[in-house]
Amino acid sequence: MPVRLVFAGTPEPALPALRRLIEAPGHDVVAVLTRPDAASGRRGKPEPFPVAREALDRGIPVLRPSRPNSPEFVAELAEFAPDCCPVVAYGALLRDALLAVPPRGWINLHFSLLPAWRGAAPVQAAIVAGDTITGATTFRIEPSLDSGPVYGVVTETIRPTDTAGDLLERLAISGAALLSATLDGIADGTLTPRPQPADAVSIAPKITVEEARVRWDLPAAVIERRIRAVTPNPGAWTMIDDLRIKLGPVQIDTDTPESLPPGAIQVDRKNVRIGTGSEPVRLGQIQPPGKKLMNAVDWARGARLDAAARAS
Numbered sequence: 162m163p164v165r166l167v168f169a170g171t172p173e174p175a176l177p178a179l180r181r182l183i184e185a186p187g188h189d190v191v192a193v194l195t196r197p198d199a200a201s202g203r204r205g206k207p208e209p210f211p212v213a214r215e216a217l218d219r220g221i222p223v224l225r226p227s228r229p230n231s232p233e234f235v236a237e238l239a240e241f242a243p244d245c246c247p248v249v250a251y252g253a254l255l256r257d258a259l260l261a262v263p264p265r266g267w268i269n270l271h272f273s274l275l276p277a278w279r280g281a282a283p284v285q286a287a288i289v290a291g292d293t294i295t296g297a298t299t300f301r302i303e304p305s306l307d308s309g310p311v312y313g314v315v316t317e318t319i320r321p322t323d324t325a326g327d328l329l330e331r332l333a334i335s336g337a338a339l340l341s342a343t344l345d346g347i348a349d350g351t352l353t354p355r356p357q358p359a360d361a362v363s364i365a366p367k368i369t370v371e372e373a374r375v376r377w378d379l380p381a382a383v384i385e386r387r388i389r390a391v392t393p394n395p396g397a398w399t400m401i402d403d404l405r406i407k408l409g410p411v412q413i414d415t416d417t418p419e420s421l422p423p424g425a426i427q428v429d430r431k432n433v434r435i436g437t438g439s440e441p442v443r444l445g446q447i448q449p450p451g452k453k454l455m456n457a458v459d460w461a462r463g464a465r466l467d468a469a470a471r472a473s
Contacts, residue, residue, distance in 0.1 A: 163189035164348045167224075167243040169267070170212045171196045174329050175249035177337035178270060179215055182247060185341050187348065192222040192241050194229070196252050230256040238262050245347065247340055248302065249333075255302060265347055267302040270340045272332045274298060274314055276357045278365040279307035284332065285325045286365035288390040291382075293319055295328070297336035299343040301354050306364075310354030312343045324392040324410060368395060375399045377423040377472055380439040381413045399435075399472045401426070406472075409446035409454065411435075424471040426461075433457040435472050 168179050168190050182188045193216035198207035209217065216223045222241075226234040235258045245265040248255075260267055273283035275298040280286070287295040296316040303309040315335045319328060346352030373391040375384060375398070388397040389410050397408040414434055421427055421436025428434075434441040444457035449464075 163187055164265075164344065165242060165244045166190045166344070167192045167194055167238065167241055167246045167263070168212075168216075168249075169194040169246055169251040170249040171210045171252045172250050173211045174272075174333040175212050175251075176215055177333045178247065178249045178340050179212060181337040181341050182344070183219065183221075187345060188341070190221060191243065192224055194224045194226075194238070194246070194251065197225045197227050229253050230259050232258070235259050235262065245344060247344060249336070249340070255304075257304060260302060260304070268312065268340070268343060268347070269300055269302050269307070269309070270336045271298045271300065271307055272296075272329065272336065273365070274316065275300060275307060275311060276360075276362040278363055280365035281367040283365045284329045285368055285390040286363070287319060288323065288325060288328065289386050291386055295319055295332070297332050297339055299340055300357070308357060310356050312346065312352050312354050313339055315339045322389070322410070324389045326393045370395045370398075373397050375408065375472070377435060378438045381437040381442050382439070384437055384442060385411055385413055401466070401472050402470055405450055407448035408444065409448075411442040411444055414441045414443045424473050426466060426470050426472060428458070428461045428466060431458060433461045 164187060166182060166188055168182060170179060183190050193212060195210055195213045198209050200206065201208040213223050213225065224237065228234065238259065239262050243263045246263045246267045248267055248269040255267060271283065273287065274296045278286045294316055296314050298314050299312040301309040317328070317332055317335060343352060368391055373395045375388065388408055391397050392410060399406055399408060421434060421441045423436050423438055425436040426433065427441070433444045435444065446454045447457045447460055448454045449460060
């Protein structure tokens with residue numbers, strides 16, 4: 162008999178796992194739990210998140226409670242009689258009453274090698290830290306943050322030019338296979354979770370828009386990693402004069418003989434450089450207010466920056 166699943170997830174990176182579980186034999190996704198629709202676009206019209214759209218397109222019931230731990234929703238979930246609830250980036254904490262509904266528990270796919278980078282932004286944190294290896298972990302959810310016993314892991318190399326979006330896209334695919342295999346192992350009794358080590362715990366809280374502002378007094382290598390870590394979301398940005406400019410990934414410039422003070426801007430025919438706490442960096446694509454992404458040199462040429470212009 163197929164294992165009855167209620168899949169909990171919200172954003173795009175959860176889609177590979179949802180699709181795999183829907184299509185794999187032995188699994189029966191009877192409902193999807195996701196966050197309530199959110200305002201989108203200039204008109205602010207509520208729109209379903211990617212996981213909700215996928216489920217609706219496939220005719221799967223969608224549960225969008227504003228208070229998932231309320232007694233009313235706990236009772237609603239119990240009516241679906243799930244054997245297990247797989248979770249990928251759902252976006253809400255789950256309390257004891259909800260965790261007790263499926264007899265085989267809630268199994269989370271987390272995009273780090275636990276206990277490293279527990280929290281909402283593990284991919285971003287790994288890039289900021291300069292890690293060269295990361296991965297994904299399946300574990301049984303407990304009330305405390307990402308601390309439950311582990312079923313399995315996959316590893317992934319962090320490439321020198323990876324943005325958070327690049328890395329998360331690969332982890333979403335390899336993690337989907339891991340989650341499916343984990344659920345198979347739980348169903349046939351071949352997998353037993355093991356406790357996480359008590360040491361080597363690190364935390365990866367959500368990165369706010371304000372924290373994505375570039376600090377030009379930091380070393381170039383730190384700035385370069387931080388920008389990649391917040392690309393595409395929430396997006397690195399800086400102020401140039403009175404303009405808020407969104408930045409794509411930058412390159413460390415080791416060829417410029419003269420140093421630039423932090424935030425100082427140097428423009429020539431082929432490059433826009435900004436000084437840091439060490440070497441300058443070369444800007445790639447930028448997005449001025451109200452415009453699309455464009456080459457930094459093209460923007461600087463049209464903007465006619467004053468010689469005293471600085472990034473801050």
